[in-house]
Amino acid sequence: MPKSHPPITTIAIALACIGLAVASCKGNHRPEPPASSYSALLDSVDFGDAQLIRQPELLLKPSLSFFSFLENTHQEQPEAIAAFMRKVLDADTAILKYMVDDVIEKYLFEAGSPIRNDHIYRRMIDYVIEDPRIGQLTKNRFSAHAALLDQNMPGSGANNFYFVDKEGVRRQLRDFSAVPVLLYFHNPDCEACKVTTRQLMNSSGLKTAVDNQQIQVIAVYPDPDLKPWRTATFPDKWLNVYAEKPDELNVLYDLRAIPCMYLLDRQNRVRSKDGTIEEVLTTIEKM
Structure with a gap:
């Protein structure tokens, strides 16, 4: 839910x-x-x-x-x-x-x-x-x-956490340091998330950045019930994952309200914390 x-x-x-x-x-x-x-x-x-x-x-x-x-x-x-x-x-x-x-x-x-x-x-x-x-x-x-x-303040290193992708592969955030990362916390059943997902998918600037391997989008499902996650569809070049330990994730990241986005640089430092989609997309264009 x-x-x-x-x-x-x-x-x-x-x-x-x-x-x-x-x-x-x-x-x-x-x-x-x-x-x-x-x-x-x-x-x-x-x-x-x-x-x-x-x-x-x-x-x-x-x-x-x-x-x-x-x-x-x-x-x-x-x-x-x-x-x-x-x-x-x-x-x-x-x-x-x-x-x-x-x-x-x-x-x-x-x-x-x-x-x-x-x-x-x-x-x-x-x-x-x-x-x-x-x-x-x-x-x-x-x-x-x-x-x-105080977690994940802009300029600080993003907290590491583990997640699992559609193929069942266990990964961790710190493995992604070659390019900037957009962490997109969402739930497919959340109406506001549906709107934000459409806006992200319709962003030509984000699509170009992803296609050119200038950014990695990681769509993170943060809840324990995986049924909604299994129905989610995203662009092929996005990484669609669920949090391995949802309770731990909610301590490491402020997820009071979703959708929620964190933009990280190549060193996994936080550039934008819980920004609006306009702020996030503008920052991506400048990276």
């Missing part, structure tokens, strides 16, 4: 508030960037007001606007995140728990969120796990998220 995204009941509220619609597994729509500075956004909410927990939308909506601001700024991002987290971590206990569990984690990390942002979430994790008011179970969970997000 394809990977399913975790249910996010509060997303409906947020989407109604900010006029978004979820168009795909990855969520392509984003809130409009707010015009005000982050200071004005933060000052608009009194996180110390314990009564606000009775109207969580009054905490959620400005938080989503703030996340949108963060996504659209780089110079101010570190200090803005620090200011936001100071307010959150100094908040009333019930508000603190709501913000950490039901806003920060749910909207920035969970696979089904239309405003998921691993970079911003990773910065916030450090504040959460260092705060004495946060319970140990929550700290452990956020630490596990940090470990997952």
Whole structure:
């Protein structure tokens, strides 16, 4: 079965508030960037007001606007995140728990969120796990998220793993170092995967690169039930494989949402991590 995204009941509220619609597994729509500075956004909410927990939308909506601001700024991002987290971590206990569990984690990390942002979430994790008011179970969970997000960062060597091809041959990623590699994690039954597969197959630039042995596409099926994998069809020059140890793969690679692509150079260093198909194809053309 394809990977399913975790249910996010509060997303409906947020989407109604900010006029978004979820168009795909990855969520392509984003809130409009707010015009005000982050200071004005933060000052608009009194996180110390314990009564606000009775109207969580009054905490959620400005938080989503703030996340949108963060996504659209780089110079101010570190200090803005620090200011936001100071307010959150100094908040009333019930508000603190709501913000950490039901806003920060749910909207920035969970696979089904239309405003998921691993970079911003990773910065916030450090504040959460260092705060004495946060319970140990929550700290452990956020630490596990940090470990997952820190895997296969651009510029680092890609984690090696074993897979099996259609002929039953066992291989490993590090065997492929003659040319760059596009790791394409997919499930044939996933609707978003079907769209991405068609886009990859219809890319003349990718086809030319594959035909000229300038890149190797490895389509990796990451789930234990092999029935869908056996039905998958790909171009002859792609390598169609399944992960030998799916549970281990999900520790080595962040596969919260599929389709998911990692682009590696000739030394198996990560050039692009979980990029959009447009980003991946553009990078391939420049390699």
